[in-house]
Amino acid sequence: MYLRGHCCSGAILSKLIPRPVYKAANQNDRDMRAFERRIQQRFSLQLPIVIEDTTGARYQSLTRDVSARGVFFYTDAPGLELSARIAFSMILPTKIIGTKEIRVRCQGTVVRLEGDTPKGTAVAATIESYDF
Numbered sequence: 001m002y003l004r005g006h007c008c009s010g011a012i013l014s015k016l017i018p019r020p021v022y023k024a025a026n027q028n029d030r031d032m033r034a035f036e037r038r039i040q041q042r043f044s045l046q047l048p049i050v051i052e053d054t055t056g057a058r059y060q061s062l063t064r065d066v067s068a069r070g071v072f073f074y075t076d077a078p079g080l081e082l083s084a085r086i087a088f089s090m091i092l093p094t095k096i097i098g099t100k101e102i103r104v105r106c107q108g109t110v111v112r113l114e115g116d117t118p119k120g121t122a123v124a125a126t127i128e129s130y131d132f
Contacts, residue, residue, distance in 0.1 A: 035116045042067045045096070051077050052087045061120070063090065070126050071108070074119035084110045086125055 018082075042065045049071070051059045059077040071090070080086070089105045106128045114122035 017019055042072075045088070047093070048091045049073050050089050051075055052089075053079065066090070070111070070124060071106075072122070072124045074117065074122055076120045080110055080113060080121060080123060082110055082113060086110055088125070102132055104130050104132055 009089050044064070045066045046062045046064070047066065049061050051061065051073075053059070057077075059075050061073050061075045063071055063073045071088070085107065086109070087105070087107055089103050092102045092104060094101050107125045108125040108127050110123060110125050112124035114121075
């Protein structure tokens with residue numbers, strides 16, 4: 001798995017609970033929600049995340065899901081658009097990685113927006129690059 005090469009002795013993997021991956025019974029099914037398109041395993045993690053918009057304004061939130069290639073979160077940040085490049089940072093807590101908490105700064109692209117929900121705008125974004 002991708003994370004194993006980036007963590008000391010796989011310690012993070014033993015503490016994460018993977019989300020189930022559902023596949024459509026019929027790949028010709030037109031309902032795209034029924035067909036799983038994810039490549040990487042997702043983990044249900046509520047991590048602190050700070051989203052920075054193009055003006056430099058920062059918005060704090062929590063993640064819902066994290067994988068090696070993407071993140072899903074809710075935010076009240078205005079003006080997010082599909083295909084927009086975004087910068088965000090997440091804090092990986094001691095409880096998960098086994099050492100002191102680490103801030104990971106990421107660059108990505110918004111790939112899905114789900115209008116206003118009770119928790120704010122739902123955002124799925126890729127993680128294209130990161131730095132510790």
